[in-house]
Amino acid sequence: MHITADQHVRSIKFQGNHILDIPKAESVLFGGVEKLTVISNHFPCDCHIHTLIEGPFANGSILEFVTSNYCISPLEFNGRPMSDRPRLRDHRQMPGGSDSR
Incomplete structure (x- = not known):
């Protein structure tokens, strides 16, 4: 998904989706989007989660x-907030892991 400023998309609401594979960082671009809302989605919480949260x-x-x-996977975390994953709790303590807006 590549959205560029030339497309004049101001707002995207990505909500309630079940994503089975984490997209590669270079495959997603939200250029020129003023408001991006990403809530209530289910993502894989596997060893590639850093690609998602840093993207x-x-x-x-x-x-x-x-x-x-x-989280949608692994099974023991299905339906639980991503913040329940120990690796993600640890990641929030690292520089750049806190809310920067």
Whole structure:
């Protein structure tokens, strides 16, 4: 998904989706989008989660992203907030992991 400023998209609301594979960071671009809302989605919370939380879907706020979205896998975390994952709790303590907006 590549959205550029030339397309004049001001707002995107990505809500209630079940994402089975984490997209590669270079495959997603939200250029020129003024308001990006990513809430109530289910994402894989596997070993590639850093690609997701450091990419454009997190929109500069890892804390908001992991508290507003859920895990779809692994099975023991299905339906739980992403912030319940120990690795993500640890990540929020690292520089750049807190809310930067």
